[in-house]
Amino acid sequence: MIQTLLPSEVEVETSIGDVEVADFPEITAKKQAHRHPAHTVVVTHFELARMIERVNRRFASLLRTEMAKLGIDDVGPAQAMVLLAIGDVELSVGELLDRGHYVGSNISYYLKQLADGGYIDRVASQRDKRSARIRVTEKGEQLCANLRDAGGAYNRILARDADDLRNLEIAFQTLHRLELVWGNAARYGI
Amino acid sequence: MIQTLLPSEVEVETSIGDVEVADFPEITAKKQAHRHPAHTVVVTHFELARMIERVNRRFASLLRTEMAKLGIDDVGPAQAMVLLAIGDVELSVGELLDRGHYVGSNISYYLKQLADGGYIDRVASQRDKRSARIRVTEKGEQLCANLRDAGGAYNRILARDADDLRNLEIAFQTLHRLELVWGNAARYGI
DNA sequence: CAAGGTTACTTCAAAATTTGAAGTAAGTTG
DNA sequence: CAACTTACTTCAAATTTTGAAGTAACCTTG
Numbered sequence: 132m133i134q135t136l137l138p139s140e141v142e143v144e145t146s147i148g149d150v151e152v153a154d155f156p157e158i159t160a161k162k163q164a165h166r167h168p169a170h171t172v173v174v175t176h177f178e179l180a181r182m183i184e185r186v187n188r189r190f191a192s193l194l195r196t197e198m199a200k201l202g203i204d205d206v207g208p209a210q211a212m213v214l215l216a217i218g219d220v221e222l223s224v225g226e227l228l229d230r231g232h233y234v235g236s237n238i239s240y241y242l243k244q245l246a247d248g249g250y251i252d253r254v255a256s257q258r259d260k261r262s263a264r265i266r267v268t269e270k271g272e273q274l275c276a277n278l279r280d281a282g283g284a285y286n287r288i289l290a291r292d293a294d295d296l297r298n299l300e301i302a303f304q305t306l307h308r309l310e311l312v313w314g315n316a317a318r319y320g321i
Numbered sequence: 322m323i324q325t326l327l328p329s330e331v332e333v334e335t336s337i338g339d340v341e342v343a344d345f346p347e348i349t350a351k352k353q354a355h356r357h358p359a360h361t362v363v364v365t366h367f368e369l370a371r372m373i374e375r376v377n378r379r380f381a382s383l384l385r386t387e388m389a390k391l392g393i394d395d396v397g398p399a400q401a402m403v404l405l406a407i408g409d410v411e412l413s414v415g416e417l418l419d420r421g422h423y424v425g426s427n428i429s430y431y432l433k434q435l436a437d438g439g440y441i442d443r444v445a446s447q448r449d450k451r452s453a454r455i456r457v458t459e460k461g462e463q464l465c466a467n468l469r470d471a472g473g474a475y476n477r478i479l480a481r482d483a484d485d486l487r488n489l490e491i492a493f494q495t496l497h498r499l500e501l502v503w504g505n506a507a508r509y510g511i
Numbered sequence: 512c513a514a515g516g517t518t519a520c521t522t523c524a525a526a527a528t529t530t531g532a533a534g535t536a537a538g539t540t541g
Numbered sequence: 542c543a544a545c546t547t548a549c550t551t552c553a554a555a556t557t558t559t560g561a562a563g564t565a566a567c568c569t570t571g
Contacts, residue, residue, distance in 0.1 A: 176479065177472055181406060183373055185422050186373055187377045188421075188423075189503040190374075193506060209528065225548065231374070233378075234529070236530070236531075236550075236552090240529085241528095243551095261535095279367070282366040285506065286365055289498070302369070302492040302496060307372065310379055313383050314379050316475065399557065399558095413519080414519070414520060414521095426521075426523090427559075429521050429522075431557095449518090449566075451520065513570100513571095514571090515569085515570090517566105519565090519567095522562085525559085526559070533550100533553105536548090536549090537546105538546080539544100540545075541542105
């Protein structure tokens with residue numbers, strides 16, 4: 132729609148514009164996946180990137196709202212994402228960097244705020260005293276649990292049947308591929 | 322992997338971790354889509370969100386690099402995304418807001434910088450003098466074209482065969498669904 | 512047609528996030 | 542042990558995002 136025609140593009144079915152969330156038949160895309168859709172528009176690299184940016188924005192504001200509901204105001208949504216990334220295992224800052232492709236100084240900054248808020252504990256590793264071991268505290272686990280509870284409703288809406296599950300799975304894997312392609316390109320040059 | 326077991330989650334095949342970009346058989350997922358994968362882990366709402374966040378970060382840094390290569394330093398990657406969102410049609414600020422789910426003041430800020438850099442023109446609409454009509458200038462179109470050229474390489478890597486195309490299509494549509502679900506939840510409350 | 516409301520945007524200041532350069536301290540290696 | 546690397550932290554600056562408060566044009570309704 133936006134881009135002009137170029138080689139190596141991705142075709143995507145149109146008319147998924149103003150559909151209600153309650154029902155979304157086009158997305159389910161039962162048998163259509165194996166033939167070319169009738170009306171196709173072109174989605175490039177950038178269309179995907181823009182979509183991802185938009186969805187990310189949406190999610191961030193959703194998370195902000197959830198956290199406001201929970202009365203959390205000492206850390207922001209970005210810090211909550213880091214907390215969720217840590218999960219229930221003890222790990223080092225380096226491992227955390229890999230998990231989110233954060234920049235080091237960025238994580239340091241977030242961890243400081245999470246530690247100040249009492250959401251995580253930092254313990255210097257016995258083995259390697261440079262390496263800080265990070266663990267979610269009781270309070271942090273409580274926040275995660277509350278957020279997961281709130282998220283359950285979305286999981287139920289998003290994953291209603293086997294088709295939904297398959298599509299979410301494919302979306303997840305495809306995003307992972309994008310992550311690798313874009314990441315490698317950044318490191319080694321296309 | 323991170324979250325504890327909860328109802329209404331999404332199953333996703335594991336072991337797509339350290340695969341080369343050059344070949345990515347798991348992603349192609351030819352016939353597996355219709356049966357349950359052998360090894361499954363759980364992906365929640367938040368796993369997806371974290372993936373999206375990571376991929377978005379990756380893309381932003383890629384775009385930053387591309388722009389540095391092109392010698393663009395008067396606008397940042399966020400402004401470039403807005404430029405790409407405008408595309409080759411003339412539209413109003415309001416329409417642009419819809420395209421990217423931006424916040425009004427945010428777009429205003431970006432448009433100001435894009436206008437200062439000579440990438441867009443703003444003309445007050447004849448019909449409604451409140452409404453500013455936005456159009457990409459020659460210079461702006463040049464930047465878009467350069468970015469699209471650079472993006473062509475990624476399109477070729479990402480969309481190699483019919484399976485890739487189908488998966489990218491499904492990913493795009495699924496992201497769109499996420500966008501709607503999360504967006505509606507934000508507006509009307511789950 | 513004028514008062515009051517709405518729409519379409521802009522401006523501004525403050526906050527949040529992200530970057531990048533420089534630092535520190537602990538390991539590692541020759 | 543000196544030099545290098547690793548693992549992280551700190552700090553200042555840039556960028557991005559928010560939210561409140563404008564402004565001007567449009568649209569009612571009396």
